Amino acid sequence: MTQTTEMIHEDNLPGHESALDRKPQWQPRYPGSGRLKGKTAIVTGADSGIGRAVAALYAREGANVAIVYLLEDDDAEKTRAIVEDEGSEAICIKAxxxxxxxxxxxxxxxxxxxxxxxxxxxxxxxxxxxDDITDITEEQLRRTFQTNIFGMFFMTQAVRPHLKSGSAIVNCTSVTMYKGSWSLLDYSSTKGAITAFTRSLSENLVGDGIRVNAVAPGPIWTPLNPCGGADEEKLKHFGESTPIGRAGEPNEVAPSFLFLACEDSSYMSGQVLHPNGGIIVNG
Structure with missing residues (x-):
C-alpha cells in the first residue's frame, strides 16, 4: 500500500464494504477475452462498490489496476487480491x-x-x-463538490500528459443528474457538473484520439448507501421503484465501464450509458 500524506477527509464515508451484512456483488459475470490486455488503468474509489467491480472486470480482461481509495485499507487490500487472482498486477494508493x-x-x-x-x-x-436545503452546511457543500467534481478535474489534469491516442476516460455520473433527487441536492448538482464535464472534455480531447464517456448508474447496492445517511426504511425498499423492481449490483454496472474503456466503443465519445434498472431519462 502506498499512502499520501495530506489527508483532508473529515467523516466516515464511503464506509467499509467488509462491514455490510448484505455484500455487494462484484464478481465478473463472464469469462475475459483480453480486451484490455497490456493496459494500465487507474480506478478511483476502487476499494469497494462499483469501483471494485470495475477493477475486477478490468483485471479479468488483462489490465493492471491502480486502486485509489480514501480510508478503507481492508477493502482496498481485498480488491488488490481480487485483481491479482485474475492474473493482473495491482497497486493500492491511499489518497x-x-x-x-x-x-x-x-x-x-x-x-x-x-x-x-x-x-x-x-x-x-x-x-x-x-431533507431541506437549509440543512446543507457550507462545509458539506464544498466537500461534496471537492470530491465529486474537483477530484475529476485534478485526476484528469494529473494523467493528461501520459494519455495518448487510444486512451480512454470514463466518468461516473448518476441517474440523479437526469431525474433529480429531492434529498441529494448537492450530490445531484455535482453529477450534473460531471455530465457537462464529460461532454466538454470529450470535445477537448477527441482530436488527440482520447475518448471520454460516462456511466450514469441508477440505485446500486454499495457502501455509499447504508453509510451515506440513508435511513433503515429507505434501505429496506432501496431500488424497488425502478421498472425492474430492485437495486442493481456493482457487477451489473461494471460492463458499461469496460465497454467504454475498450475498442468495442471506438466510435463513441461524449456519451453516457444508463445501467439504471429501466428508468427512462432521455439523455
Whole structure:
C-alpha cells in the first residue's frame, strides 16, 4: 500500500464494504477475452462498490489496476487480491482526490510502477442526504463538490500528459443528474457538473484520439448507501421503484465501464450509458 500524506477527509464515508451484512456483488459475470490486455488503468474509489467491480472486470480482461481509495485499507487490500487472482498486477494508493497535489502523486506513482496510464476511471464520490436545503452546511457543500467534481478535474489534469491516442476516460455520473433527487441536492448538482464535464472534455480531447464517456448508474447496492445517511426504511425498499423492481449490483454496472474503456466503443465519445434498472431519462 502506498499512502499520501495530506489527508483532508473529515467523516466516515464511503464506509467499509467488509462491514455490510448484505455484500455487494462484484464478481465478473463472464469469462475475459483480453480486451484490455497490456493496459494500465487507474480506478478511483476502487476499494469497494462499483469501483471494485470495475477493477475486477478490468483485471479479468488483462489490465493492471491502480486502486485509489480514501480510508478503507481492508477493502482496498481485498480488491488488490481480487485483481491479482485474475492474473493482473495491482497497486493500492491511499489518497484524497480532493487535493490536486495528491492526484499528481497518484499519477506519478502509477507511472513509476507501470510506466503508462491508458485508462482513467473517475468513479470516487460521496453523498450526504438532507431533507431541506437549509440543512446543507457550507462545509458539506464544498466537500461534496471537492470530491465529486474537483477530484475529476485534478485526476484528469494529473494523467493528461501520459494519455495518448487510444486512451480512454470514463466518468461516473448518476441517474440523479437526469431525474433529480429531492434529498441529494448537492450530490445531484455535482453529477450534473460531471455530465457537462464529460461532454466538454470529450470535445477537448477527441482530436488527440482520447475518448471520454460516462456511466450514469441508477440505485446500486454499495457502501455509499447504508453509510451515506440513508435511513433503515429507505434501505429496506432501496431500488424497488425502478421498472425492474430492485437495486442493481456493482457487477451489473461494471460492463458499461469496460465497454467504454475498450475498442468495442471506438466510435463513441461524449456519451453516457444508463445501467439504471429501466428508468427512462432521455439523455
Amino acid at each position: 484524497d482526490i480532493g487535493s490536486q497535489k495528491m492526484c499528481q502523486k497518484i499519477a506519478d506513482q502509477v507511472i513509476e510502477r507501470f510506466g503508462a496510464i491508458d485508462i482513467l476511471v473517475n468513479n470516487a464520490g460521496e453523498q450526504h442526504p438532507d
